[in-house]
Amino acid sequence: MKTDRSRELYERSKKSLAGGVSSNVRLHEQPVPLFFERGQGSHLYDVDGNEYIDYVLGQGPDIFGHSPNFIIDAVADGMTRGLTFAGQHELEIELSEAVQRIVPSADLVRYGSSGTEVVQAALRVARAYTGRSKFIKFEGQYHGWTDSVLYSTAPGLEAAGSSAAPTAVPMSEGMAASSADDIVVLPWNDADALRGALERHQGDIAAVITEPIMCNTNCIVPRTGYLEEMRRLCDEHGIVLIFDEVITGFRLALGGAQELLGVTPDLSTFAKAMAGGFPISMLAGRRDMMSLIGDGSVMHGGTVNSNVMSISAALAALTKLQEDDGAAIRSLYSTGLALMEGLRDLGSKHELDFLIQGPGPVFSVTFTDVPEICDYRSHKSNADEETYERFCRGMRDRGVRLIGRGVWFVSTVHTESDIDRTLAAADETLSSL
Numbered sequence: 001m002k003t004d005r006s007r008e009l010y011e012r013s014k015k016s017l018a019g020g021v022s023s024n025v026r027l028h029e030q031p032v033p034l035f036f037e038r039g040q041g042s043h044l045y046d047v048d049g050n051e052y053i054d055y056v057l058g059q060g061p062d063i064f065g066h067s068p069n070f071i072i073d074a075v076a077d078g079m080t081r082g083l084t085f086a087g088q089h090e091l092e093i094e095l096s097e098a099v100q101r102i103v104p105s106a107d108l109v110r111y112g113s114s115g116t117e118v119v120q121a122a123l124r125v126a127r128a129y130t131g132r133s134k135f136i137k138f139e140g141q142y143h144g145w146t147d148s149v150l151y152s153t154a155p156g157l158e159a160a161g162s163s164a165a166p167t168a169v170p171m172s173e174g175m176a177a178s179s180a181d182d183i184v185v186l187p188w189n190d191a192d193a194l195r196g197a198l199e200r201h202q203g204d205i206a207a208v209i210t211e212p213i214m215c216n217t218n219c220i221v222p223r224t225g226y227l228e229e230m231r232r233l234c235d236e237h238g239i240v241l242i243f244d245e246v247i248t249g250f251r252l253a254l255g256g257a258q259e260l261l262g263v264t265p266d267l268s269t270f271a272k273a274m275a276g277g278f279p280i281s282m283l284a285g286r287r288d289m290m291s292l293i294g295d296g297s298v299m300h301g302g303t304v305n306s307n308v309m310s311i312s313a314a315l316a317a318l319t320k321l322q323e324d325d326g327a328a329i330r331s332l333y334s335t336g337l338a339l340m341e342g343l344r345d346l347g348s349k350h351e352l353d354f355l356i357q358g359p360g361p362v363f364s365v366t367f368t369d370v371p372e373i374c375d376y377r378s379h380k381s382n383a384d385e386e387t388y389e390r391f392c393r394g395m396r397d398r399g400v401r402l403i404g405r406g407v408w409f410v411s412t413v414h415t416e417s418d419i420d421r422t423l424a425a426a427d428e429t430l431s432s433l
């Protein structure tokens, strides 16, 4: 695979951008962070003339593939009226009314630009509502890069301490040491651990924040009854339950994982797939909680919140997702499940220890000899990350772009031919490993 031009641009980029990239997630792409010329549908084209079937999809937002015309047209149409008003416009009401109909927990909503910031808003609302300051988060889950939540997203097992009472491991230098005072880290999918922590921290916990499906580690689905028990315990202890649906929202079902799994949180956060690639995020939640923002007692701001481009894109995306009784989301499932099935068959053919798990519209691929991974520690102790990296490189050399940590996103525009080509590339790559 030719990468001369990407390498050249990367060298130039490093002179003006810290590390040559705009997000640390992009720092370690091998053999070099790639530079792209354009994206069309399910395909990306880099500056060296390489074409890729893309399963990165902007890390999730490009649910309709790259450059979807209906989104571009909606945004262009919106922009004829203005870009950023720092004032209200009717499209934001239309969007909010659509969300109220679609998302079970959405009595009221507010918009932002990134998932990270609405997670902060959710925690602030939860603290104001309960008058408590600590919150529970789970090992292996990611809720953005701020000091308050950037703990134990991918800790080493030694640093992580005992599974009964995990250490909150900061994932960056320079974080405020005091933020650790407010965080209680637990293993996910373990109702006993949650029950125990709630006993130990009786009366101190404002919120439990969780990915409803743990897409940031192995796309782990909750054990039967786990989220229901979490919901029950939060009610019992007067704790705000926050679902972080930044990945799952508008991807697993119109109303997100909360609709799919039938468990309604108090607050939920959305971003990524919501506007088909345009930057938007949303905090949705119960009227009595969101009213704390509404009456001004909880501060939520943002200069570009509800800008015309992002709201127009989100409205177009939601309209598309609702057409034909949810045909777009059904197509995500059929593509995702076909890929998962095909990859499993290849695992058997090559006699590989290969675990494919997840709901379908997003799923994960892991080299491991265990039949199931159900929490972060079982992932960390059993996943052969080095082999996956080699697999990724082999796939990229064969024209398939994957996320290095095993997550695959699919779009509504991946075709049967994309699936066939992807599986043929996987077949060759697995032979070569």
Ligand SMILES: Cc1ncc(COP(=O)(O)O)c(C=O)c1O
Binding pocket: 059, 113, 114, 115, 116, 117, 119, 142, 143, 144, 145, 211, 216, 244, 245, 246, 247, 271, 272
């Ligand atoms: C579950 C989850 N929450 C929050 C975030 C942060 O979102 P953003 O990158 O838009 O700030 C991410 C990002 O990947 C995420 O996966």
